[in-house]
Amino acid sequence: MVEHDHVEEIAQVLDGQATGRDSYVDASWRRCVEVYGMDPTSRVPAHIVTDSEFRTHREQADWMIGAARSSLQRLFRQVAGQNYVLLLTDAKGVCVDFFGDDRLVDELRGAGLYLGSNWSEDLAGTCGVGACIYTGEPVTVHQDDHFGSAHTGLSCTSAPIYDSLGQLAAVLDISLLRSPSPKSSQNLAMSLVTSAARRVEMANLMAASRREWVLRFSTSPEFLDVDPEAAVSLDGSGRVIGATHAATRMLSRGKGLIGEHIDSLLGLSVDDLPDLMRDRPTEERVVSLSDGGAVFGHAIAPQRPRRAQKDRSTPEKRAVGGVLATLAGSDPTMARLLAQAERLAPTHVPLLICGESGSGKTKLARAIHMASRRRGFVALDCAGAMPEQIEAALSAQPEPGTLLLRGVEDLRPEIVRALPALLDAHAHMRPIATSGHAPGALLSGETLPAALYHRLAGSVLELPPLRERQDLGWLIERLLGRRCGGEMRLTPSARSELMARDWPGNLRELGNVLDVACALAESTVIDLPDLPAAPRPREETLDLEAVLDACNWNMARTARRLGVNRSTILRRIRKEGLQAPQ
């Protein structure tokens, strides 16, 4: 009889009649009949994936299971003794983690409230997990809200968990085999499960952002430091690189948050973050929202990097903090260089940063600027710049700032002549020059007069090429996470292939290779065939003479084009006995 009423009610919904049920239930019923071709009278049992499918789902959700564990345990303790069962499913609806009463395991397994059950809507019909995946919102699917008669005894309340890039990553579900009749009996379950999902997102964002700034928000000051509502992670320039779902709702104006600059979202810039740290009273840490509202903010500075590999031959260096710390993993050369950069950042010493193309000179210059707490930042590509442009750009910066001169070996002669006077006239701008040439080559060559070299190179920072860095593995993981999203993984063979390459294009090449691999991978796993081929070893492919000709035998340009040092070009010219045309 009850079953007959249920079928009748579904028929009414299909006829467009209102039933008083939640709209997501009506919509799901319609999909079950019209899209998945299901029959409400057939008793379809729970769908359980095979053991090997389960292993795959579990492996892929491993990171989420880890991030969610303590929140699930806490939630399970909160509902202890009330016969609730907790399921964590992946974004496809397969249960990958489970907390329930051991004594009920057989019954729970029979009802599909167990590891390996697949609650996607197209298999299980209207259900909590399926409707949550479909709508992206928390839902309660209570008793005969379920479509299939096999599940109409259950009450399931499910909340989505998003990854820090805004993709649905998992569903947290709290279910009962038997429940009181009114759906409102599950309101408390809804509140518990949405809070737990929010905490999982927060834990996940914090774990992925140890080397970034994190800004957490709360509408009430007393919860700000202990149980905030939302959070974003920011790169050194203040760009959002991760957000919880609540932050996306709170801050975005209809579009996503990722890639947005914090100053366009809030009444503050990245330089203001230290004012929102815990040492200030909570009531003073107010952040204005773009809709005119305000919340309380708690900024957490990037954690210091793990200590560089113990190298007894080099003295232990002080750990670097802040944005500079985000540039390297455990590489002794980088650790020394970043410690130097950190000490030089607040001074007015002009800096020259040398390194191969793509080795991160510009990135380092920006990080030094950030660490210097200067405000204005003027960046010029020396190859194209004219003196009037430099003058205009500098004049637009009244506050102390940084003048970045990129590719200083390409300065036009008229700028070489004009630059000293420009630097004198704008002494509040600290010059940082970058060059693809080694310092010795810059000084001894025809490129820069010695006086200008010394004017620009108060201190020289030489970035190692990627093939000489010991933190390649760390960089791969970091760039993968940042460019391709937290869920992408490399197979061991793809990883060892990347570790074996010599990266003539340095970090730029690594970033591009990972972008391509992420685009080509058919799942969240990047395998060997997804990697673009490495350029063939330079020794084999280099038609040096042709490139020299194309660059009018300009060594600097040739070296840049080939991504090698000028000294490498000179050595190869001698070795191959090449001669410039007369």
Ligand SMILES: Nc1ncnc2c1ncn2[C@@H]1O[C@H](COP(=O)(O)OP(=O)(O)OP(=O)(O)O)[C@@H](O)[C@H]1O
């Ligand atoms: N430490 C780093 N971590 C992550 N990405 C980095 C790092 N350093 C550089 N990159 C990335 O590598 C690319 C090249 O960096 P950058 O422009 O700073 O190199 P460059 O040495 O100035 O290159 P060029 O001399 O060719 O202008 C950029 O996309 C940058 O974001």
